[in-house]
Amino acid sequence: xxxxxxxxxxxxxxxxxxxxxxxxxxxxxxxxxxxxxxxxxxxxxxxxxxxxxxxxxxxxxxxxxxxxxxxxxxxxxxxxxxxxxxxxxxxxxxxxxxxxxxxxxxxxxxxxxxxxxxxxxxxxxxxxxxxxxxxxxxxxxxxxxxxxxxxxxxxxxxxxxxxxxxxxxxxxxxxxxxxxxxxxxxxxxxxxxxxxxxxxxxxxxxxxxxxxxxxxxxxxxxxxxxxxxxxxxx
Amino acid sequence: xxxxxxxxxxxxxxxxxxxxxxxxxxxxxxxxxxxxxxxxxxxxxxxxxxxxxxxxxxxxxxxxxxxxxxxxxxxxxxxxxxxxxxxxxxxxxxxxxxxxxxxxxxxxxxxxxxxxxxxxxxxxxxxxxxxxxxxxxxxxxxxxxxxxxxxxxxxxxxxxxxxxxxxxxxxxxxxxxxxxxxxxxxxxxxxxxxxxxxxxxxxxxxxxxxxxxxxxxxxxxxxxxxxxxxxxxxxxxxxxxxxxxxxxxxxxxxxxxxxxxxxxxxx
Numbered sequence: 070x071x072x073x074x075x076x077x078x079x080x081x082x083x084x085x086x087x088x089x090x091x092x093x094x095x096x097x098x099x100x101x102x103x104x105x106x107x108x109x110x111x112x113x114x115x116x117x118x119x120x121x122x123x124x125x126x127x128x129x130x131x132x133x134x135x136x137x138x139x140x141x142x143x144x145x146x147x148x149x150x151x152x153x154x155x156x157x158x159x160x161x162x163x164x165x166x167x168x169x170x171x172x173x174x175x176x177x178x179x180x181x182x183x184x185x186x187x188x189x190x191x192x193x194x195x196x197x198x199x200x201x202x203x204x205x206x207x208x209x210x211x212x213x214x215x216x217x218x219x220x221x222x223x224x225x226x227x228x229x230x231x232x233x234x235x236x237x238x239x240x241x242x243x244x245x246x247x248x249x250x251x252x253x254x255x256x257x258x259x260x261x262x263x264x265x266x267x268x269x270x271x272x273x274x275x276x277x278x279x280x281x282x283x284x285x286x287x288x289x290x291x292x293x294x295x296x297x298x299x300x301x302x303x
Numbered sequence: 304x305x306x307x308x309x310x311x312x313x314x315x316x317x318x319x320x321x322x323x324x325x326x327x328x329x330x331x332x333x334x335x336x337x338x339x340x341x342x343x344x345x346x347x348x349x350x351x352x353x354x355x356x357x358x359x360x361x362x363x364x365x366x367x368x369x370x371x372x373x374x375x376x377x378x379x380x381x382x383x384x385x386x387x388x389x390x391x392x393x394x395x396x397x398x399x400x401x402x403x404x405x406x407x408x409x410x411x412x413x414x415x416x417x418x419x420x421x422x423x424x425x426x427x428x429x430x431x432x433x434x435x436x437x438x439x440x441x442x443x444x445x446x447x448x449x450x451x452x453x454x455x456x457x458x459x460x461x462x463x464x465x466x467x468x469x470x471x472x473x474x475x476x477x478x479x480x481x482x483x484x485x486x487x488x489x490x491x492x493x494x495x496x497x498x499x500x501x502x503x504x505x506x507x508x509x510x511x512x513x514x515x516x517x518x519x520x521x522x523x524x525x526x527x528x529x530x531x532x533x534x535x536x537x538x539x540x541x542x543x544x545x546x547x548x549x550x551x552x553x554x555x556x557x558x559x560x561x562x563x564x565x566x567x568x569x570x
Contacts, residue, residue, distance in 0.1 A: 156372035156527055164529070166373055167327060167358065250327075250356040263359070266474030267336055268481075268499035 076274025080282075083275050091276070095283060098256040101169050101243070102236040105176035110229055113181045117188025117228070118214045118221075121196045132189060138182035143175075147242030150175045154246065167248040172256070175242040180232035187231055191224030192217050226295055230288055237284050257283070325354045326375040326534040329365035331445055332472040334378060334517065337403070337492030337561055339554050346550055351541055353534050361472065363443035369393055369520065372527025376535040377520040381445035385518050394520040400542050401551050401562045402516045405449055406494055407507035408477070409435070409486035417486070423510040424457035431459045436485035440476050441468025449515065450488045456512065477503075490515055495556040517562075542566065 083091045120132060152158050154166040154174075165171045195217055203213050218225065240258035247254035249263060257280045264273035334340060335357060344355055358368060362379045369377040370393050378400070379385060385397045407417060407426055415433040417426035430437050439461070440447035454461045469479050473493040480487040481501035489497075494505060519542055521535035541547060543566035551564040 156529055157370075161372075161529075167356070248327075248356075248358040250358060253356055265478070266332065266472050268474055268478055268497040270499060 072270045075271035079271045079275030080278035094255050094257055094260050101172045101256060105173045105236050106233050109177045109181040109184055109232055113184035114188050114218060114225055115214055117185040118192045118217050120189045121192035122213050135182050135186050139186050141179055143179055143239050143241035146175055146178050147245035150246045167250060167254060169254060171246040172243040175246045176236045180236050183235055184228045184232040187228035188225060191221055195221045324352050325356060326531045327356045327358060328376045328378060329358045329360055329368045329374040330378045331362050332359055333490040333493050335359040336474055336496055338496055342550055342554055347541055351537050353538060361442050361444035369522050372522060372530055375522055375531045378517060379445055380515050380517045381448050385520060388520060392523060394523050397518040397520050399516055399518050400566050401564045402514055403562045404491050405488055405513040405515050406491050406505050408489050408494060408503050409506045410484040411502050411504045413506055418506045423453055423512050426507045427453055427457040428459055430486050434465045436465050436483055438476055438480040438485045438487045439468040441470045446490060492561045
């Protein structure tokens, strides 16, 4: 229990002194996760919406696979991305291994199915509501997807935040493909793993609290910017 | 959002530009945990202008990274694995740089009374016969291999309820040992730097078989044309220099010397 107090104290100390290393790895955490989130959303939001409105032969299969992939083990994703990006692997010439870009790639793979699945769930209900209207207006496929994304943006924000949450707290994959190199690919989660390994629980917990605070901050900011939970804005 | 993206791109570009005199070296967790890297890397950067990026992994993974050409050099401590690495043509040679030693850690009460034994083999045999819990790294690392060799020397097959391979790095294994009041083999550096000692204490050390030699292996450029063999060679010259010797021998944790410089001519 003492370790937890020491952790809180160390978190406060790190923040109050604006520790240069802490600022650096926190910004890198945000950089990697937000880039991954942006790319994953570009893929997952249209994909999830499309799956909700389009009927085709393997639709159920695709949805089932997507749902199953929500539980993709990050370590396995990390290992596969490592093998692909390794100099001995097929994309070795790109020299991407142990760079933030490699970490973004791994995270995109991890969170895209999650965001697409949640999007699909939300859009299915919305589509049931909008179906007759959009059909009677004789809209095209793209227009329907666009309309649903626009009017379902609250649910999509939830989907995106779920993706953000999974990515920012992830350590297994980015440890392998990023390598936890100081001043280069070290982020909050890998730093926490490192300090735990060193037995410095106070610092590890302190970083952990900073990470939780960061996630909380991003969520609050999103809600504030999106003005959700404010009466009359739905 | 646009502004944010442009900031992101700028950060990215910054990362991409800084790669000119940068090389990657895979090192073992025990080396990094000792804190010596924090002393050597700034000195290397100052003397040679090389930015060495460390990948801190177990010896097994370090060797794999070298085989794949994903790092430019490897600094590990497991002679059989290093020799196999050189024999397979992944590195032109191995060069010994320095050594530290392994120590046996255990609960202060010392139920197996290993503090009174004369050799490391006797100490391990005492642990096995009392059935006191023993945490093993179990991760194919240099420390793990050294431990297995010691069991061999003690003529004990470590099997049973008391023997607990955790498959983790040195720090994590020490955490586990502290949690279950178990015996464990650790390198002195990691032990001295370890913050969560709990009821554990250093019980046995000094047997010459606990000698832990670190060697530097530049990755072969014949196999992987992309490796920075030029920087790896420069780094090697620095590592065997008098400056390095002074820093390595002079490094102290809690008043104790951890590493002894013993670089030899290339084999």
